[in-house]
Amino acid sequence: MKHIRYSVLGTVFLIFSVCSVLIPAKSELFAQTKSPAEFLGYELGDRFTPHHQIVSYYEHVAATRSNVTLEYYGKTNELRPLLVAFVTSDANMARLDEIRLNNLRLTGLEEGTPVVEGAPAVTWLSYGIHGNESSSAEAAMQTLYELSDPDNSRTQGWLESNVVIMDPLLNPDGRDRYAIWYNQMLGRFVNPHLETREHNEPWPGGRPNHYYFDLNRDWAWQTQVESKARAKIYHSWMPHIHADFHEMGYDAPYYFAPAAEPFHEDITDWQRQFQTEIGLNNTTYFDAKGWLYYTRERFDLFYPSYGDTWPTFNGAIGMTYEQAGHGRAGTAVITSEGDTLTLAQRVLQQHTVGLSTVEVTSNNADRVVQEFKHYFDRAQSNPPGEYKTYIISGDNPPDRLRDFLTYLENQDIAFGPAPRTRRVDALNYATAQTERISLSENDIVISAYQPKSVMLKVLLEPQTAIIDSVTYDITAWSLPYAYGLKAFATSSRINPTSTGFEVPSEVGIHGAEEPYGYIAKWQSEHDARFLAAMLRHGIRVRTAEVPFRIDGQDYERGTLVITRRGNERFGDNFGALMLELAEKHERSLHAVSTGFVESGIDFGALDMKHIRPPRIAVLAGSGVASYNFGEIWHFFDQQIGYPANFIDVSNLNQVNWNDYDILILPNGNYNNAFNDDGKAELNRWVRAGGKIITFENAARFVANIDGISGISIRRSEDAELTDEDKLRVFANREREAASGAVRGGIFKLNVDHTHPLGFGYDRPYFTLKNSPFVFDYFENGWNVFTLQEGSHRNGFVGYEVKDHIYNSLIFGVQPVQRGNVVILADNPLFRAFWNNGKMIFANAVFMVGN
Numbered sequence: 001m002k003h004i005r006y007s008v009l010g011t012v013f014l015i016f017s018v019c020s021v022l023i024p025a026k027s028e029l030f031a032q033t034k035s036p037a038e039f040l041g042y043e044l045g046d047r048f049t050p051h052h053q054i055v056s057y058y059e060h061v062a063a064t065r066s067n068v069t070l071e072y073y074g075k076t077n078e079l080r081p082l083l084v085a086f087v088t089s090d091a092n093m094a095r096l097d098e099i100r101l102n103n104l105r106l107t108g109l110e111e112g113t114p115v116v117e118g119a120p121a122v123t124w125l126s127y128g129i130h131g132n133e134s135s136s137a138e139a140a141m142q143t144l145y146e147l148s149d150p151d152n153s154r155t156q157g158w159l160e161s162n163v164v165i166m167d168p169l170l171n172p173d174g175r176d177r178y179a180i181w182y183n184q185m186l187g188r189f190v191n192p193h194l195e196t197r198e199h200n201e202p203w204p205g206g207r208p209n210h211y212y213f214d215l216n217r218d219w220a221w222q223t224q225v226e227s228k229a230r231a232k233i234y235h236s237w238m239p240h241i242h243a244d245f246h247e248m249g250y251d252a253p254y255y256f257a258p259a260a261e262p263f264h265e266d267i268t269d270w271q272r273q274f275q276t277e278i279g280l281n282n283t284t285y286f287d288a289k290g291w292l293y294y295t296r297e298r299f300d301l302f303y304p305s306y307g308d309t310w311p312t313f314n315g316a317i318g319m320t321y322e323q324a325g326h327g328r329a330g331t332a333v334i335t336s337e338g339d340t341l342t343l344a345q346r347v348l349q350q351h352t353v354g355l356s357t358v359e360v361t362s363n364n365a366d367r368v369v370q371e372f373k374h375y376f377d378r379a380q381s382n383p384p385g386e387y388k389t390y391i392i393s394g395d396n397p398p399d400r401l402r403d404f405l406t407y408l409e410n411q412d413i414a415f416g417p418a419p420r421t422r423r424v425d426a427l428n429y430a431t432a433q434t435e436r437i438s439l440s441e442n443d444i445v446i447s448a449y450q451p452k453s454v455m456l457k458v459l460l461e462p463q464t465a466i467i468d469s470v471t472y473d474i475t476a477w478s479l480p481y482a483y484g485l486k487a488f489a490t491s492s493r494i495n496p497t498s499t500g501f502e503v504p505s506e507v508g509i510h511g512a513e514e515p516y517g518y519i520a521k522w523q524s525e526h527d528a529r530f531l532a533a534m535l536r537h538g539i540r541v542r543t544a545e546v547p548f549r550i551d552g553q554d555y556e557r558g559t560l561v562i563t564r565r566g567n568e569r570f571g572d573n574f575g576a577l578m579l580e581l582a583e584k585h586e587r588s589l590h591a592v593s594t595g596f597v598e599s600g601i602d603f604g605a606l607d608m609k610h611i612r613p614p615r616i617a618v619l620a621g622s623g624v625a626s627y628n629f630g631e632i633w634h635f636f637d638q639q640i641g642y643p644a645n646f647i648d649v650s651n652l653n654q655v656n657w658n659d660y661d662i663l664i665l666p667n668g669n670y671n672n673a674f675n676d677d678g679k680a681e682l683n684r685w686v687r688a689g690g691k692i693i694t695f696e697n698a699a700r701f702v703a704n705i706d707g708i709s710g711i712s713i714r715r716s717e718d719a720e721l722t723d724e725d726k727l728r729v730f731a732n733r734e735r736e737a738a739s740g741a742v743r744g745g746i747f748k749l750n751v752d753h754t755h756p757l758g759f760g761y762d763r764p765y766f767t768l769k770n771s772p773f774v775f776d777y778f779e780n781g782w783n784v785f786t787l788q789e790g791s792h793r794n795g796f797v798g799y800e801v802k803d804h805i806y807n808s809l810i811f812g813v814q815p816v817q818r819g820n821v822v823i824l825a826d827n828p829l830f831r832a833f834w835n836n837g838k839m840i841f842a843n844a845v846f847m848v849g850n
Contacts, residue, residue: 032064033060033065033145035142035145036142039056040053043344044138044139044141044344044347045331045343045344045345045346046343046344047331048134048138048178048182048183048343049141051172051175051176054168055081055083055168057141058083058085058168061085061148065148065150066090067093067148067156067159068086069086069093069096070086071083071233073229073232074229074232075229076172076173077209078210080173080176081172082172083167084167085144085165086164086165087144087147087165087166089159089160091160092160092163096163099119099163102114102115103119103238106119106238106369106372106373106376107238107372107373108379108380108451109235109238109412114373116369116373119369120161120163120369121163121362121365121368121369122163122165123241123243123357124165124167124234124239124243124311125164125165125167126167126243126245127166127167127168127169127245127350128168128171128175129170129171129216129307130174130207130215131171131174131175131177131207131209132177132205132327133207133325134179134182134247135343135346135347135350136245136246136321136323137168137175138343138347139245139348139351139354140166140169143351143354143355147159147164147166147358158358158362158363160362162362170215170226170230171209174206174208174210174215175206177205178201178206178327181201182198182330186198186330190331192330192333192334192340194333194334198330199329199330199333203621203622204630205626211224211630211633212626212629213630213634213831216246216306217831218305219304219305219306219307220305220310221831221832223833224832228410234314239316240315240316240368240369240372241316241317241357242307242311243319243357244307244308244320244321246320246321247323247329249326249328250325250328250329250335250341251324252294252322253291253292253294253324254291254292254294254323254353255293255298256279258272258275258295258296259296259320260299260301261296261467262301263301264301264304264313266313266384266457268375271312271318274317274364277364278319279295281357281360282352282356286349286352299472300472301318302472303471303474303475304459304477306318306473308320313454313455315372315375315376315379315454317368321350323346323349324341324346325341325346329341376451379453379454380449380450380451383448383454383457384454385448385457387457387489388448388491389424389445389447389448389490390446390489391418391424391426391437391439391488391489392404392444392445392446393485393487393488394442394444396486397484398503399523401503403483404485408446411452413446413450413452413456414447414450414452415445415496415499416445416497416498416500417442417443417445417498418439418440418445419439419445419495419496419497420441421439421440422438423438424439424490425490426490426492427462427488427490429462429478429486429488429489432793441497445496446460447495447496449493459477460480462478462489462794463793464476471743473744475743476745476768476793476794477744477768478793481746482768483836484766505588506588507583507587508579508583508589509575509578509591510591511591512591514593515564515575515591515592516564516593516594516595516603517562517564517565517592517595518589518591518592519589520560520562521560522556522558522559522759523760524839525640525835525838525839526586526587527560527760528640528838529585529640530560530581530582530585531560531611531640532642533641536613536641536642536643537581539577539578540567540610542562542563542603542610543611543756543759543847544557544561544600544609545601545607545609546607548599548601549597549598550594552598558756558759558843561603561608562578563595563603610850611850614662614846615659616642616643616644617644617645617647617662617663618632618645618646618647619652619663619665619673620647620648620649621649622649622650623672624649624667624668625666625695625696627831628666628667628696629646629666631832632664632695633646634832635829635832639838644664652673652674657690658685660690661690662692662845663685663693665693665694665698665701666695667696667698668698669701679705682705683708686816686817686821687816688818688819689849692820693824693841693845694823695827696773696826697773699711699713702821708814708816710778711821711823712776713773713776714804714805714808740801741771741772741796742769742795742797742801742805743770743795744768744770744796745794745795745797746766746793746795747766748765748766749766749767749791750764750785750787751765751784751785752782752783752784755784755813756849757811757813757844757848758784758785760839760843765836765837765840767787769797769826770827772801772805773826774804774805774809775809775823777808781813781815782815785810785811785812785840787807787808787809789806789807808825809823809825810824810826813848819849820848828840828841829841
């Protein structure tokens, strides 16, 4: 009898299946275990293995070896299963959950006294988070087979002091997009020449998940179903070692730890030291084979949402492994040196590094466990950083508070109500100044004296310590800015009065029993989701462009008003439908008995604008930035639930623009997508009342359409080079390039709250800039979100662009006769984690141009 564990919402169920009436002896059972080649019918490296076959092989090994157990922890958007394999000694397997709970006690996240002496290390190997970095998932099968082999005395010795958790494929949807496509391109003879079709993936490629998100940028933010499910099972174990397997360009040697600078300042000496020891163990195998490799270059440990840094800030030794290959390599490719790199070679190196990582961890298991406990002991008694308490004001919009606190709960970060009548000196995130504030029981405090203090500091620190400008990703992400929260940080220790916090909520309909109409606030993406639901049901909705007061309550611009007038077709069922939608979307509606207001505009006023259900087209395909397209797709599909038509640029000749109200151009290059006639047709459509929403560089295309004027992209002025400037040092070229870059800088923007693009923003907005791309002020348009001098709050900004980007337009609207062009110089939907930007896009879609 063999068991496979299924995890559903944190509960583990044991599913038993009887293999036969007579249970075979162990040796007979083991003899049934097939190698990957025997099971698949081909050698690893001959072709790419689809996800379902990888799953089947893992199930096969788990069914035939007592030292392997599987746990299914979720499903992808395309309903492919996500699973991990636990590989350890039979003795450890018999007490696996006891080991897990003891490990959580080491962190302080589980009550009880942990056992340190003799506790096994926990090593987690993650394969294939980028779908077209395809060798590691093949290696995951060979590694499972050899690691669990009962006749392999070396690996069985390792497993006595190590619980190995293997996730064979973190991104099944992207993997199958690539693997199935490639196998369809593959003929009888492998072709290693780059110009052939099997080396040139079609858009968007296999790297991202179903919604075109880079899952290796989503570890911390957990916006995608794969990341959310994985974080739950990860937190239920909290491994000591985490290795994340990748691929890079086909010309590169293998990369493994130690990582490159910059290291985030909160990475400990032990974490630096042991990743180096792991790397040195890897070198012994690579040196013996004469394989090329490199360390301490390119792949840094700074941005917190990688597969190496997020585990690192959760106490593990987090590492990235990078094999040459990637989507262009196929099963064989000729490198620039004239050698042929094969998939079989790539699989072997990934497999070698995986076993080496388990080996060195097992050989140092006692030290690994002791240092892991020390990490969390120190986190609770002496947390890092200047700030010991973070304060979230209770008067923030309820949806933002709920979303933020839910996020903290998902990270296992503790919080609670503030003590009453306490006064402290604290840094105000909005002003970047220290001030004296008073606390109330409605405020939320997050003490740094807790197991997750390092992760807390990394996610909330007002200012990241940037050690080096040459880094791989964004350099600022502070969550109070991302969520648009009124927040403070103090060096004083303030303990919450209890654990957890319940944000006050009124759901349903309140007020008049026989309503004339209903009022809903417009403050968050949740309100946009509610609006989308009403529009899908055919409900007529208005929005107030002027504030008003009724029944003693004030309502701001953007407030949604739903009257019985205009919705007569629902008859007596209208009230029940509104209640059903309000409860489903957890909204509070104010029912009023009249359309006559105490101040402001009445419900029948001209400034009470009808929101017509927009017919939306979004361009996709070659030339379009796939990540940005995915962010837009995910926003409509998953976040607010509103239909949009996604049109490939190759099919533009089939489009009748009169069938659409809005055209959304994700970041990209559209110069080849539209011919002159196509541009002229777009111009006519906009002038007749159409609306174009452009992200980032897409505005360059629109600005050059004849007939659409007033959009000026600011260009930096080239200073005259001195002789000293011309005598550049070659070794400094990367750092010099950074002087003209913005790598995730956070800036405060001034907002015109009276314009529909600014509805719902009652305070300054903080944008995340990823480039120096800005606009000159519109002369005849609406400069709604502008960037002024002195507005930089966090993140790296090159000295050459600081002056260039100030006094500029970031988000605005240019009227074009009866139509509008909305320009978004920054991406308000960036990676779906910059929550406070989502209302800008919702306003652009639903509010602008009514």
